Amino acid sequence: MTKLTRDKNYLETYLKSQGWLEENETIKSTEVPGEGNMNFTLRLDTGERTFIVKQSRDFVEKYPQVAAPAERALREAEFYELTSEKPGLKAMMPNILGLDKENNVMVMDDLGAGSDYTHVYKKGQTIPEDELIEIMDFAADLHNGFSAKTASKVIHNLKMRELNHEHMFVYPYLDDNGLNLDDILPGLAEIGKMYKADDELKAELEKMGKLYLADGDKLLHGDYFLGSWLKTKDGVRIIDPEFCFFGPAEFEIGVTIAHLKMADQSEELITKALDHYSAKAKLDEELRKKFTATEILRRILGLAQLPLEIGLEKRKSLLEESRNILTGN
Known part of the structure; x- marks a missing residue:
């Protein structure tokens, strides 16, 4: 090659x-x-x-x-x-x-000298509401626009899903995965041990992982977060859909909301984004919350780290909230 x-x-x-x-x-x-x-x-x-x-x-x-x-x-x-x-x-x-x-x-x-939205992970940065609405509009139009039952082509992309599944549902919870979380933020390794030892949580994650690997009806971008959205002189643009597949819309929106939460965006802004999407496309909010939880857990405890500026206590709070959502405790 x-x-x-x-x-x-x-x-x-x-x-x-x-x-x-x-x-x-x-x-x-x-x-x-x-x-x-x-x-x-x-x-x-x-x-x-x-x-x-x-x-x-x-x-x-x-x-x-x-x-x-x-x-x-x-x-x-x-x-x-x-x-x-x-x-x-x-x-x-x-x-x-x-x-x-x-x-x-x-x-x-070339879409031009734009920049993605990963700067929003920095302390004090906010994604403009009108731009976030455009981003949610794109997702709603994508999910409404293609059904596995009628699409001219169905994209399964199972190998990429299997790769993502490993890093989302398995790797962060392995006892010896080779990742020292204290190198990322001192004190994080001790917190991570609790999640690696949590059999109830891991059982729920296994269920979510099976849902992710199962074929679904909606065409998804598959990695819909701040790094896949570009701000250009011509407006918002969407890139890097290499994890695309036909699956549940709740996975897509769950991931998006997880990143807004880890970027410490306001609850008001997050609610507006969700409400805007839900006004245009169907969404099972309980399932969405569970996918949000799985993404938060994997990003804070796993290999695919983000340039987060939230401190240890905020991360601990997000992890606890995510665990509670998944286990119902």
Whole structure:
């Protein structure tokens, strides 16, 4: 398999072989567009235009020791192709300019020098209400727009779900998973021990994990959080749907709300976001809360850490609330 690098000559040769670069075009510069974890991703500038090249490999780019399905870029491409049937959704995502299925490479148009919303994890930062409403609108339109019963294509993406399942429902609760939580925040390891030893909680998480792995009816982005939302000069845009699948809408919205809570957004803002979504699309609020709880637990206790600035007591409170939601205590 061709393994892309940042070497400009190598990239030019590869792109021309695919017909994605004109014979007289050269690459003036390259840069990494954001803080993505999963893939080799570059913004290329030819002096005339910029575009994005993404390659998925058989490991996670940020954590090379973690194996991952190499073909995940192809699942992302399927999501873009399917949602292009809905102009409102298509307008909020990049267009595919080329796809090399043999080497799991996708070329997309560049949405510009925008930034994702991960800065909202910082203390005192708030996501503007009108932008959050746009984000919830996209999710409602996506979930309403495609049913597994009628869609022109059903995306299962089971290998990516199995990877996510491991890190969401299993890895954080292993006694010796190799992650020292005190390196993240002193005192967190001692708190984590209680959750690793909580058999009642783990039994509930096993049930939630089976729900996640089961096929469902709604088309989901699959990783709908602050890092997958871009603020650009043209408005909010949505990227990185490589975890997409047909499943329960409660998983998608559960994850979204979990990140708003970990970013310490106000309960008023979170309620407005939920109410706005629920006015447009059906939602089982009890199931949504349980998926929110599983995401909070995995992010605070697991490998996929976030740039959180909430302190130990706030994290402890979120963990306890999440445990109570799942166990009914």
